[in-house]
Amino acid sequence: MSDLYLGGEPLAEVVRSGFVESRHSGSVVVLDAAGQVAAWAGDVLGPVFPRSSNKPMQAVGMLAAGLVATPAELAIISASHRGQPVHVDAVRGVLGDIPPAALGCPPDYPLSDDARDAVVRAGEPRQPLFMNCSGKHAGMLRTCAANGWPLAGYLDPAHPLQVAARQGVESLTGEAAAAVGVDGCGAPLLAVSLRGLATAFLRLVSAEPGTAPRRVADAMRAHPDLVSGTDAEGHDTHLMRALPGLLIKGGAEGVLAAALPGVGAVALKIDDGAMRPRLPVLGAALSRLGVSLGAHADTPVLGGGTRVGQVRAIW
Template sequence: MADLYAGGELLAEVVRNAVVESRHHGSVVVLDAGGEVAAWAGDVLGPVFPRSSAKPMQAVGMLRAGLAVRQAELALVAASHRGQAVHREGVLRLLADSDIPVSALQCPAEYPLSEDARDEVVRAGHGREPLFMNCSGKHAGMLRTAKANGWPLETYRDLDHPLQRRLTATIEELTGEPVGATGVDGCGAPLHALSLRGLAGAFLRLVGAPEGSHERAVADAMRAHPQMVSGEDPAEDDTRLMRAIPGLLLKGGAEGIAAAALPGVGAVALKVDDGGLRARLPVLAAAFGRLGVTLPGRVLVFGGGREVGVVRSVW
């Protein structure tokens, strides 16, 4: 059972016979439509690394710096894709449209996260490649933005690069707070620590922005093309929930991070401290329940190939 209470603990799974399997600890904040804190648990003001939940904000920064792409490709810039054919082809288009070689990508060489896509590229004779890495859309967008401004491509990941300075400023503006710390994300790009309160506020600003704004453009692209944000696998929460809930903007991140917002309703940001993912969806559903919105938050536990339990939030 995922139990998040005022002391900040998030207890994870309890199977049907009530035997506790494991425990997770974490924090969550719920904002109402006006941006005020409606509910919270744990530390929602201290800095955490938002991982890939920062990508929509980075995409806004790229648009502000002159990135011009089609809507589906903008969704891919904000994505943690699964390396499926539609994602690989989209990244190649992003690069080819600006005559940028694939070799310019500086994200790590990886296999696709999708098992089917991995098998497909292996059968085709490929090994690990930067193109397949789940952040290659973001990196392609960074390269496109740098080239549009005449900035160096070779150093686009450097913190003092003009592109990264623009992205940092955008993140601080959207969250309404200075970054708490700066590190390096798994893809090699800079990663800024933020509060969950600031992260939720940024997502609320994206969905509440007027049409024609860069913030709204990113939100609309992700919601119109959720399959580009994550993937078509049935277990992909970002894709599935954005399709199920009209207007929902959702972006998960590694290590138990998720941020989401609904226009006119509110926003949620959460962090599972140990990085476990099973508790993330039930707590997200419980948080939106505080706002009167029902999300499908059922996560099953399997043993020996059969259902033996369920992860539930009792917060």
């Protein structure tokens, strides 16, 4: 969470066996189809680090810099994948002749339990390929190769690749980055407001067909299995499957951004970085645009493997 973040309002509560156990505060903004603020809570103008919700915008910057990629490749470049075999194969495809050793993200095991267990049983070590941001890094390396830019040092904010990625973020949000940090994967991380983040996602789905923003949005929606994963925690995948036209991308530390063409967009941040309030709050936000998440907004609380409560929106 950005130390520039100013805090928000109560958005969700954890109810266990009928007792309110805790509350989560945060901020959320809802834009209508014209990009005007339809509803909001908390601080939606102060800067936050959107974490992986920045990835689609960074992909747009890569396309503008000369990246050539298929829709499936754009989807994995924009993904926080779960390390399932289809994801690892897709990252290898983006790398092409570039050696996986060039990836600057840290070695990791897959996020998917099944995929991680298979890797461990096979005796394989942690690898950068398995890291959930490896698609983005592969896209960055491929963009460098296309331009003749050095692969070494591609994570430096002053590297031409990162300058291009920053232009993608700033052009879509309509904001200059308020701060530059380092993301968990080692790449530069740009701070923008929640309103700017929601604006960017609305522009992604509303752009003219064939343009770089629309290509990224269309690719992610055409290949939702690559954007997160098919296991239970692949929320982005399951929501894009369930709601045709929805573009959604989560980020660490309680961030989520989503947009539907002709309907509007949502961006939210949970103050304490908790992830489980995100879907109930997203459901409450989308309901203000006349869209229902149905059972997808339900976040159960378990006790002994049995449902004993839920996380529910109070905004």
